[in-house]
Amino acid sequence: MVTRSSNRNIVSAIVLGVAIALLAACSGAGTPSDDGSVGAAGEPPPTDGATGETVAGADTITVLMVGNPQMEDIQGLTEEHFTAETGIDVRFTILPENELRDRVTQDVATQAGQYDVVTIGAFEAPIWADNGWLTDLSGYLAEDEEFDGDDLLQPMVTSLSGSDGNLYAAPFYGESSFLMYRIDLFEQAGLEMPERPTWDEVAEFAAELDGIEPGVAGICLRGLPGWGELFAPLTTVVNTFGGTWFTEDWEAQVDGPEFTEATQFYVDLVREYGQDGAAQSGFTECLNTFAQGRAAMWYDATSAAASVEDPNVSSVAGNVGYVYAPVKETESSGWLWAWAWAMPQTTQRAEAAWEFISWASGKDYERLVGEELGWARVPAGKRASTAEVPEYQEAAAAFYEITQNAIQEADPQGPGVQPRPTVGVQFVGIPEFADLGTRVSQEVSAAIAGQGTVEQALADGQRQAEAVAENYRD
Amino acid sequence: MTATTTARRGRIRPSARPPETAVRRRGRAWTVLAWIAAAVFFAPVAWMVLTSLHAEVDAATNPPSLFAPLTLDQYRLLFGRNITPFLVNSLMASVLSTLLVLGLAIPAAYALSIRPVERWRDVMFFFLSTKMLPVIAALLPIYLIVQRLNMLDNVWTLVVLYTAFNLPIALWMMRSFLREVPREILEAAQVDGAGLVTTLRSVVAPVALPGIVATGLICFIFSWNEFLFAVNLTATRAATSPVFLVGFITNEGLFLARLCAAATLVSLPVLIAGWATQDKLVRGLSLGAVE
Numbered sequence: 001m002v003t004r005s006s007n008r009n010i011v012s013a014i015v016l017g018v019a020i021a022l023l024a025a026c027s028g029a030g031t032p033s034d035d036g037s038v039g040a041a042g043e044p045p046p047t048d049g050a051t052g053e054t055v056a057g058a059d060t061i062t063v064l065m066v067g068n069p070q071m072e073d074i075q076g077l078t079e080e081h082f083t084a085e086t087g088i089d090v091r092f093t094i095l096p097e098n099e100l101r102d103r104v105t106q107d108v109a110t111q112a113g114q115y116d117v118v119t120i121g122a123f124e125a126p127i128w129a130d131n132g133w134l135t136d137l138s139g140y141l142a143e144d145e146e147f148d149g150d151d152l153l154q155p156m157v158t159s160l161s162g163s164d165g166n167l168y169a170a171p172f173y174g175e176s177s178f179l180m181y182r183i184d185l186f187e188q189a190g191l192e193m194p195e196r197p198t199w200d201e202v203a204e205f206a207a208e209l210d211g212i213e214p215g216v217a218g219i220c221l222r223g224l225p226g227w228g229e230l231f232a233p234l235t236t237v238v239n240t241f242g243g244t245w246f247t248e249d250w251e252a253q254v255d256g257p258e259f260t261e262a263t264q265f266y267v268d269l270v271r272e273y274g275q276d277g278a279a280q281s282g283f284t285e286c287l288n289t290f291a292q293g294r295a296a297m298w299y300d301a302t303s304a305a306a307s308v309e310d311p312n313v314s315s316v317a318g319n320v321g322y323v324y325a326p327v328k329e330t331e332s333s334g335w336l337w338a339w340a341w342a343m344p345q346t347t348q349r350a351e352a353a354w355e356f357i358s359w360a361s362g363k364d365y366e367r368l369v370g371e372e373l374g375w376a377r378v379p380a381g382k383r384a385s386t387a388e389v390p391e392y393q394e395a396a397a398a399f400y401e402i403t404q405n406a407i408q409e410a411d412p413q414g415p416g417v418q419p420r421p422t423v424g425v426q427f428v429g430i431p432e433f434a435d436l437g438t439r440v441s442q443e444v445s446a447a448i449a450g451q452g453t454v455e456q457a458l459a460d461g462q463r464q465a466e467a468v469a470e471n472y473r474d
Numbered sequence: 475m476t477a478t479t480t481a482r483r484g485r486i487r488p489s490a491r492p493p494e495t496a497v498r499r500r501g502r503a504w505t506v507l508a509w510i511a512a513a514v515f516f517a518p519v520a521w522m523v524l525t526s527l528h529a530e531v532d533a534a535t536n537p538p539s540l541f542a543p544l545t546l547d548q549y550r551l552l553f554g555r556n557i558t559p560f561l562v563n564s565l566m567a568s569v570l571s572t573l574l575v576l577g578l579a580i581p582a583a584y585a586l587s588i589r590p591v592e593r594w595r596d597v598m599f600f601f602l603s604t605k606m607l608p609v610i611a612a613l614l615p616i617y618l619i620v621q622r623l624n625m626l627d628n629v630w631t632l633v634v635l636y637t638a639f640n641l642p643i644a645l646w647m648m649r650s651f652l653r654e655v656p657r658e659i660l661e662a663a664q665v666d667g668a669g670l671v672t673t674l675r676s677v678v679a680p681v682a683l684p685g686i687v688a689t690g691l692i693c694f695i696f697s698w699n700e701f702l703f704a705v706n707l708t709a710t711r712a713a714t715s716p717v718f719l720v721g722f723i724t725n726e727g728l729f730l731a732r733l734c735a736a737a738t739l740v741s742l743p744v745l746i747a748g749w750a751t752q753d754k755l756v757r758g759l760s761l762g763a764v765e
Binding site (some may be wrong): 092 | 530531534535554556568617618621626627705706709710711713717720721722723725726727728729
């Protein structure tokens with residue numbers, strides 16, 4: 001008898017204990033609405049792990065973004081400079097690009113509405129806009145005088161608009177591509193880099209400069225598989241060689257003579273005079289190679305210049321010249337990319353979300369970054385007015401003009417010699433391109449590594465591209 | 475494992491006299507092998523810690539610069555990005571789910587080993603069968619259900635899910651540990667007039683404790699490291715540390731050193747938990763392994 005009653009006592013004690021613990025935990029997590037304003041007042045927001053919708057009040061927005069340096073900067077500046085002024089608390093989630101795409105797709109498709117603002121690239125903007133996933137920003141733009149929409153660079157606006165011509169994402173920073181070269185090595189070899197080089201000239205320079213100093217490659221080019229890695233520079237080469245992925249009426253041209261010639265040229269160039277381990281080099285690896293002085297030239301994003309000129313990161317700072325993207329058949333060949341702020345259709349707090357976007361994409365934010373963090377870190381490349389700021393001119397003296405011009409010259413609607421079916425310079429603006437480009441890039445990357453041939457890679461690519469094109473032919 | 479084998483060998487040695495040198499040589503060979511294996515497994519971890527103490531530029535060089543100057547910058551940056559909420563969420567999800575799992579698995583395992591219910595094999599198989607579906611296949615339905623329940627971005631969702639994930643493993647582990655409890659001492663306890671509670675507390679618990687600790691630690695580690703559901707079911711409030719980790723991966727700029735610093739920091743709680751329970755753990759895990 002004794003044991004049984006003590007048994008019951010223990011059981012009831014446990015039940016009571018668990019119930020109390022649960023209650024305590026629930027009420028702790030379920031009433032954080034006051035805490036939200038505490039967070040706004042300057043203290044870090046409390047870690048209320050629980051409850052979904054009720055936590056985020058009208059004055060809290062959630063932002064999903066990629067972890068690029070510019071995004072880290074804004075995360076650091078938001079509380080003191082945005083929340084303090086507007087009373088809008090901002091919660092950030094940072095994910096890598098691919099996870100971010102999945103999350104947004106999922107969120108919009110299931111109407112979950114977990115995010116009020118997301119960063120998207122120039123590739124997604126028109127596609128998602130036409131899918132009806134994003135809020136049309138043109139109305140907000142027109143009403144927000146402080147934002148000064150006319151100041152935005154036209155190619156940026158074009159590439160972030162839907163097929164209805166309305167803006168669906170406000171640019172945060174933009175870039176084109178250009179050729180960086182080592183002034184000292186060119187002098188040493190007695191060579192002179194023209195302001196608008198051709199690819200043939202670049203190949204000659206690479207041959208001359210390869211090995212000019214021990215461990216220095218003639219040129220550094222991306223070889224890492226990925227539509228946004230290898231095929232960013234390679235597609236611009238294809239464009240200027242007269243090739244294209246698709247004709248205007250969706251005929252695949254991947255095994256066409258121009259596409260083949262361009263790819264063969266690129267592969268040969270990087271195999272003969274390129275950096276070590278080229279097949280595994282993406283933007284990051286190339287930045288390392290070039291910044292450590294192990295390549296005489298580098299063709300890549302204009303945004304690389306800020307790092308190349310930063311003495312903390314780069315041993316060649318101050319020693320680098322910048323010229324336009326090399327060409328062959330076309331007048332210019334730089335790419336066009338932007339990271340931009342968009343508002344999913346499912347947002348619950350559109351007004352507050354726009355207030356954030358307007359701040360993040362505005363002139364004053366650029367000035368704020370310049371003054372707080374240094375003018376080299378300004379999220380530039382989206383506004384004409386940026387290049388007129390004297391402090392920015394000074395900080396980016398070596399490259400700001402050419403960057404701005406390269407962006408202005410880029411024509412996302414007609415980057416090659418023939419009309420295109422979609423908007424985009426270094427990519428085709430269809431959702432299938434991410435997969436198509438990545439698969440073809442794997443074979444081209446293998447060719448760079450010496451396994452397989454360009455012909456084979458492009459023959460396979462043609463078949464895959466043809467399958468994609470069929471969906472779009474009427 | 476290696477610790478117990480060497481220990482056992484050490485005990486055998488004095489009695490086995492004639493081939494002593496051979497045995498000793500073999501013992502030494504095993505020790506060397508164990509050290510090499512340990513070094514191989516530990517090297518990536520050491521590399522991670524070392525990289526986390528380097529500047530971003532030094533972390534990215536090829537060939538690697540081993541002796542670059544050390545700095546704590548990356549850790550400073552981590553706290554600048556406010557890692558704490560993520561750690562708290564992870565801790566909450568892992569600890570609570572582990573407690574729940576143990577609370578459910580121990581009685582269940584008792585009913586399947588010490589006093590087995592009828593058809594206990596079927597029950598065991600049923601529990602195992604829940605692990606046969608690839609987790610990714612369950613993601614979509616679970617996402618939709620959680621969304622309908624309005625429980626997205628909520629740590630309690632993770633607590634429930636992790637409990638469900640780990641329950642079968644815990645049950646299987648606990649069953650094999652409880653089977654180690656010798657029948658005889660249970661009977662002896664009964665003869666001495668001990669009731670169920672006394673038996674559990676004074677006879678079963680001491681024998682099974684290493685097993686419980688090992689099971690708990692494994693459940694804790696699994697929930698701590700879980701990424702797939704964490705990244706899909708949370709957003710800004712309930713995100714756990716693995717989700718925080720991947721946020722450092724970027725296509726623009728260098729991130730290796732920071733990622734290593736974050737990974738080091740996130741591994742610490744597991745390491746500490748392992749350390750704290752080391753003696754129990756070794757006993758527990760080798761018990762299970764023998765079974």
